[in-house]
Amino acid sequence: MKTLQIGMLGCGNVGVEVARLLTSDSGDFKARAGAELELVKIAVKDMEKARPGIAKKLLTSDSDSIVNDADIEIIIEVMGGIEPARKLLLTAMKNGKSVITANKALLAKHGAELYDAASANGVDLYYEASVGGAIPILRPLRDSIVGDHVTRIMGIVNGTTNYILTKMDENGSAFADVLKEAQALGYAEADPTADIEGHDAAAKAAILAGLAFHSRVSVDDVFCEGISGITATDISVAKAIDHVIKLLAIAELTSDNKISVRVHPTLIPRAHPLASVRNAFNAVFVEAESAGELMFYGRGAGGEPTASAILGDLIAVARHKSGGSLGAGESAYADLEIAAISSVKTRYLIRLNVADRPGVLATVAQIFASHNVSIQTVRQSGRGEDAELIVMTHGASDASLSATVKELAGHDVVKSVESVIRVEGATS
Amino acid sequence: MKTLQIGMLGCGNVGVEVARLLTSDSGDFKARAGAELELVKIAVKDMEKARPGIAKKLLTSDSDSIVNDADIEIIIEVMGGIEPARKLLLTAMKNGKSVITANKALLAKHGAELYDAASANGVDLYYEASVGGAIPILRPLRDSIVGDHVTRIMGIVNGTTNYILTKMDENGSAFADVLKEAQALGYAEADPTADIEGHDAAAKAAILAGLAFHSRVSVDDVFCEGISGITATDISVAKAIDHVIKLLAIAELTSDNKISVRVHPTLIPRAHPLASVRNAFNAVFVEAESAGELMFYGRGAGGEPTASAILGDLIAVARHKSGGSLGAGESAYADLEIAAISSVKTRYLIRLNVADRPGVLATVAQIFASHNVSIQTVRQSGRGEDAELIVMTHGASDASLSATVKELAGHDVVKSVESVIRVEGATS
Numbered sequence: 001m002k003t004l005q006i007g008m009l010g011c012g013n014v015g016v017e018v019a020r021l022l023t024s025d026s027g028d029f030k031a032r033a034g035a036e037l038e039l040v041k042i043a044v045k046d047m048e049k050a051r052p053g054i055a056k057k058l059l060t061s062d063s064d065s066i067v068n069d070a071d072i073e074i075i076i077e078v079m080g081g082i083e084p085a086r087k088l089l090l091t092a093m094k095n096g097k098s099v100i101t102a103n104k105a106l107l108a109k110h111g112a113e114l115y116d117a118a119s120a121n122g123v124d125l126y127y128e129a130s131v132g133g134a135i136p137i138l139r140p141l142r143d144s145i146v147g148d149h150v151t152r153i154m155g156i157v158n159g160t161t162n163y164i165l166t167k168m169d170e171n172g173s174a175f176a177d178v179l180k181e182a183q184a185l186g187y188a189e190a191d192p193t194a195d196i197e198g199h200d201a202a203a204k205a206a207i208l209a210g211l212a213f214h215s216r217v218s219v220d221d222v223f224c225e226g227i228s229g230i231t232a233t234d235i236s237v238a239k240a241i242d243h244v245i246k247l248l249a250i251a252e253l254t255s256d257n258k259i260s261v262r263v264h265p266t267l268i269p270r271a272h273p274l275a276s277v278r279n280a281f282n283a284v285f286v287e288a289e290s291a292g293e294l295m296f297y298g299r300g301a302g303g304e305p306t307a308s309a310i311l312g313d314l315i316a317v318a319r320h321k322s323g324g325s326l327g328a329g330e331s332a333y334a335d336l337e338i339a340a341i342s343s344v345k346t347r348y349l350i351r352l353n354v355a356d357r358p359g360v361l362a363t364v365a366q367i368f369a370s371h372n373v374s375i376q377t378v379r380q381s382g383r384g385e386d387a388e389l390i391v392m393t394h395g396a397s398d399a400s401l402s403a404t405v406k407e408l409a410g411h412d413v414v415k416s417v418e419s420v421i422r423v424e425g426a427t428s
Numbered sequence: 429m430k431t432l433q434i435g436m437l438g439c440g441n442v443g444v445e446v447a448r449l450l451t452s453d454s455g456d457f458k459a460r461a462g463a464e465l466e467l468v469k470i471a472v473k474d475m476e477k478a479r480p481g482i483a484k485k486l487l488t489s490d491s492d493s494i495v496n497d498a499d500i501e502i503i504i505e506v507m508g509g510i511e512p513a514r515k516l517l518l519t520a521m522k523n524g525k526s527v528i529t530a531n532k533a534l535l536a537k538h539g540a541e542l543y544d545a546a547s548a549n550g551v552d553l554y555y556e557a558s559v560g561g562a563i564p565i566l567r568p569l570r571d572s573i574v575g576d577h578v579t580r581i582m583g584i585v586n587g588t589t590n591y592i593l594t595k596m597d598e599n600g601s602a603f604a605d606v607l608k609e610a611q612a613l614g615y616a617e618a619d620p621t622a623d624i625e626g627h628d629a630a631a632k633a634a635i636l637a638g639l640a641f642h643s644r645v646s647v648d649d650v651f652c653e654g655i656s657g658i659t660a661t662d663i664s665v666a667k668a669i670d671h672v673i674k675l676l677a678i679a680e681l682t683s684d685n686k687i688s689v690r691v692h693p694t695l696i697p698r699a700h701p702l703a704s705v706r707n708a709f710n711a712v713f714v715e716a717e718s719a720g721e722l723m724f725y726g727r728g729a730g731g732e733p734t735a736s737a738i739l740g741d742l743i744a745v746a747r748h749k750s751g752g753s754l755g756a757g758e759s760a761y762a763d764l765e766i767a768a769i770s771s772v773k774t775r776y777l778i779r780l781n782v783a784d785r786p787g788v789l790a791t792v793a794q795i796f797a798s799h800n801v802s803i804q805t806v807r808q809s810g811r812g813e814d815a816e817l818i819v820m821t822h823g824a825s826d827a828s829l830s831a832t833v834k835e836l837a838g839h840d841v842v843k844s845v846e847s848v849i850r851v852e853g854a855t856s
């Protein structure tokens with residue numbers, strides 16, 4: 001039986017777990033991969049850091065020595081960040097090594113370059129761990145749902161924001177308070193920007209969109225709005241109309257066959273399968289022409305779940321190596337355009353603080369109509385001199401809706417536009 | 429670009445949809461498979477039946493002519509049943525053809541023979557459509573979760589029974605009434621035995637167990653109990669304790685490293701992800717050591733969803749053909765034993781009708797204790813001369829529980845044992 005030497009770049013939470021699993025295997029991986037898997041080198045920044053269970057002799061601070069080692073056939077990259085990860089992986093592929101990476105930021109930014117390198121050098125590039133942690137979603141899109149036509153993907157792909165929104169929903173707390181609590185519990189980082197402003201989800205949206213629609217999609221194509229503006233009132237209004245607010249990564253085919261790819265807080269019906277995805281769990285909901293609705297659910301982050309996805313990729317790549325074959329490479333033949341956000345149609349929930357006097361509703365309704373935004377439902381509740389007006393629209397383009405909101409905000413019957421949140425998901 | 433000729437055995441609901449998708453493709457499948465996919469022959473029993481959209485010239489009543497056609501490289505089997513499907517697929521593989529099948533009964537009964545034939549002849553045997561319809565679950569188990577150690581699978585894999593149990597839960601109706609309604613709506617067959625007695629789910633349980641635990645599991649290994657004994661009272665008792673009753677296909681590793689594989693009505697907490705799988709939807713819940721909890725959800729039956737899974741397999745097999753490779757074959761290296769149902773431990777909910785007089789509870793509790801069955805909770809509610817006693821046990825073996833129930837049934841304080849239902853699923 002062949003022995004495959006493996007080099008790893010990085011050894012944080014995930015890397016430690018990958019190393020532990022690989023070195024403690026009692027024969028399962030060998031039997032499943034059809035080859036002996038030997039972790040021979042790990043590149044780390046800090047050689048002195050305590051890494052329980054990992055033999056010191058595996059460690060090196062020289063990552064170049066790994067990607068240029070002629071005996072190493074597979075590289076696992078868990079260092080994160082754009083550089084030097086990008087250059088190291090390009091070198092590794094040029095040297096004929098297959099690559100497994102969990103690096104969503106790198107793939108979402110430089111995917112095209114990496115895919116081209118994999119193809120040019122006849123190596124595998126696998127990255128299941130980059131979206132949804134342990135959840136098998138990327139390979140099902142690449143290899144299983146590939147006999148169908150995906151029309152839409154909606155994913156809860158960021159555990160931090162889902163934890164925060166779940167707690168706000170359960171306890172009625174304010175965003176800032178839950179964020180602090182999440183930071184104390186380790187669910188949110190000290191600098192939570194990448195999570196709460198949606199950048200992490202945007203990278204994942206780009207990866208999902210590219211796979212689903214067989215096109216190249218970069219993180220720069222993704223419209224992105226985070227959850228820091230969501231208030232306790234927004235959550236309670238959502239509750240009152242039997243909805244829940246989730247930060248969704250959405251990739252869908254528009255009616256003119258373009259890709260709309262975006263991340264934003266989204267109202268979905270409480271009966272929608274995504275609504276019951278709570279705390280730090282992730283889930284990806286897929287709609288396809290023949291399959292109908294599919295959902296993939298699991299732990300989206302953490303050392304062990306991420307290691308599970310990496311080891312799954314590793315077995316697949318090792319099987320190819322031992323069989324002298326390659327997995328399916330990038331598929332970008334469809335080459336669809338990205339739809340401008342201004343043209344993308346969704347439903348909206350708009351909450352207004354208006355003067356409570358006759359004719360106000362007619363005025364507001366007229367403003368919506370003048371921008372061709374059709375109203376589905378209105379709820380008005382008086383509270384002294386003011387009234388709260390909650391308007392749910394039918395599908396309207398971002399451009400029409402923005403123009404509507406601008407006119408509303410400038411009109412004297414509207415005291416304030418309290419919030420504007422997109423709405424998705426009919427329940428089945 | 430290579431053209432791959434495809435022959436299909438059977439042309440019912442699923443076959444018609446597969447043929448329609450293959451013949452109406454506008455180039456997507458070709459681009460994704462790296463080969464032209466040409467459906468050249470379809471074997472049918474009745475040549476005269478109307479099959480809209482399917483060219484008559486494709487049809488033949490001679491299925492042997494398809495599996496022996498030297499130009500055909502891939503066989504899709506959607507005829508169902510054991511024979512002649514088994515012989516035809518063995519001949520096809522002997523003739524070097526790769527096989528895609530949706531035939532759960534055949535795989536669960538003769539899987540070993542088919543796997544051996546695929547391996548001996550160097551062909552692919554793919555069968556995603558056999559479990560969970562459109563849901564990608566078998567290939568994720570074969571190819572993705574393969575880097576992890578599955579400890580348990582619990583699946584809602586039969587749409588008919590899930591529809592019936594959902595309606596009983598929603599409306600409080602009796603089993604027989606909902607079954608009639610399901611038959612009228614086409615959700616249950618005229619002879620519903622295979623569904624409601626759990627045989628369909630048992631075949632799927634065997635397939636899931638074999639893949640998850642890298643062992644050979646036959647339908648004959650599966651303990652099977654259907655839902656025809658579930659009453660409206662069982663459902664309302666479940667509701668009262670915040671549980672729901674589902675027919676689950678369960679495959680789990682026992683503490684002594686054997687496989688417990690079984691199908692039975694199961695109480696699960698209403699907050700468990702499987703509890704919200706309603707109507708005819710399917711879902712497979714997977715627990716693995718590193719990944720933790722995963723769930724795969726979607727449409728488990730019907731022409732279009734099943735065709736989606738078959739086309740996905742077809743693209744995968746075609747990619748292998750055009751690349752001169754093979755997918756990972758059967759993995760049965762672990763060769764684990766099947767645990768006898770008598771030794772399998774679960775929790776139980778037992779509902780008793782007892783005399784309402786002093787000392788009864790003590791007597792009943794003593795009977796449980798004498799068989800080493802530990803009680804978790806008891807709820808007693810008087811109703812005149814009788815009392816209803818609802819006992820939830822801790823984990824107990826089937827053997828101990830059966831002995832307990834036998835003694836209870838024979839004791840004069842117990843007027844009747846109303847029901848005994850297994851309980852699974854701590855919520856996370």
